[in-house]
Amino acid sequence: MKRIGFLSFGHWNPHPQSAVRSASDVLLQSIELAVAAEEVGADGAYFRVHHFAQQLASPFPLLAAAGARASRIELGTGVIDMRYENPAYMVEDAGAADLIAQGRLQLGISRGSPEQVIEGYRHFGHDPREGESDADMARRHTAQFLALLEGEGFAEPNPRPMFPNPPGLLRVEPHSEGLRDRIWWGAGSRATAVWTAQQGMNLMSSTLLTEDTGVPFHQLQAEQIHLFHEAWREAGHERTPRTSVSRSIFPLVTAQDHAYFGADRRSTDQVGMIDGGLARFGKSYAAEPDELVRQLAEDEAIAAADTVLLTIPNTLGVDYNAHILESILTHVAPGLGWRD
Template identity: 75%
Template sequence: MKNIGFLSFGHWNPSPHSATRSAADALTQSIELAVAAEELGVDGAYYRVHHFARQLASPFPLLAAVGARTSRIEIGTGIIDMRYENPLYMAEDAGAADLISGGRLQLGVSRGSPEQVVDGYRYFGHLPAGGSDHAEMARQHTAVFLEVLEGRGFAEPNPRPMFANPPGLLRIEPHSPGLRDRIWWGAGTRATAEWTAQQGMNLMSSTLLSEDTGVPFSQLQAEQIERFRTAWAEAGHDRTPRVSVSRSILPLVSDLDRAYFGRESGGQDQVGILDGGRARFGKTYAGEPDQLVRELAEDEAVAAADTLLITVPNQLGVDYNAHLLQSVLEHVAPALGWR
């Protein structure tokens, strides 16, 4: 059994060929797809966060709205760029959204991906400290965020407050118990996966690794997962961690599917340059259901993960993406033992 969710980048484009032509479309359709996915039996609705782009950005209003419209489905991000975040304000927003959803938030955070603008985080008021860099700044923001989520008081109360305070130091409110255990780090390398385990965060791995050893993507990612779990055990944490991977899975079960994605069948891994280093990108799984079952059965990383996030082409609209998710659940998941 696997948790199966969808991951939407929330692209929007004013082109007449797009079903998602505005930011309002992207937001409202994201909510509608989560509602439809829950009705289908999908386990999670996850959203990518990009700044300065025609995509989803500030996630917490969306997460809270999805939480208010649904009752069961997990709600998450994949991922929030921590270079841009005020960790205390983020803890307030996350706590509120988690309480609205009844404790269903699963927040993926990370250093982020290549940006739309140069050093975009500086426009948000964040600059690396002297002798540090933007990646270390993201980790520092994350460390503060995780500590605040523990719920311990740290702020000295005003001796003459407007409203009476509880005794002792004050914490960020609202506090949502258990949210600290539902934070994931988006790791792009094997070493970062080990660091993630040491911090007590779940592992979120996508269809991109920012390193390449010459082996197929699925093998490299499976090694990343194995290293994460070994490091977790060595750290002595008292809970079982979760691991997610994301895949583009496109069953061709209708003429419309074949028109959209028939040319994607038989794809392979790609190797390219990202941020000055070699990176390996996982392939797209497109084909007839029996073909996908054979190919996915050989994906070592999918087998090792407990959670699978299916990337969706959100600009094709809610109805089509609900059809896509239903096709995976009906024609692929049962044959692989995921359902």
């Protein structure tokens, strides 16, 4: 059995053929899709975070709203760019959203992806320290965020506060118990996967890796997951970690499916450049359900992960994306042993 969720990049486009033409559209439809995904039996609703783009960017109001509407599925991100975040304020937002969702948040964070603007994090008031790269700053913010999530008091109380304080040092409120164990790092390489395990975070691996060894994408990603588990054991963490992979999977069931994604039958891995370095991109899967079962059974990274996040074409609207999810859960997942 695997957890199966969707991952939405949250695009909007004013084009007449787009079902998502504004920021309001994408936010409201994201909430509706989370509810629809729960109704068809999916396990999670995850949202991408991109700043300065016509995409979802501020995750916590969305996660809180979806958490209030849906009652069972996990609500998460894939991923929040930690270069842009104030760790203490993020702990407040995350704690509030998790309490509204009754402990169902699964927050994916990372150093971030290529930006829409030059050094956009500086416009949010964040500058790397002397001798520090933007990636170093992201990890520093992450360390602060993780420490604050522990819920230990650290701030000296005012001797003349507006309201009475509990005894001792104060922590950031609201505190949501257990959220620290539900933080994931979006790792793009094997080395970063090892670091993720050492920090006690779950592993979130996407449809691209920022390295290439010449082997197929799914095998390189499976190696990444294996190294993560090995490092987790060596670190001596007590809990069992989680790992996820993202995939673009489109069952060709209806004429509409064939029209939209029939050409993706020929999709293959790709090697390219990202942020000045070599990267390997995973292929899309598009075929009739029986053929999808055969192809996906050979994906070693999916076999190694406990969670599969399905990237969706959100601009096609809530109904069509719910149809994709239902098709996978009904026609593909049982053949792979992901569902009874």
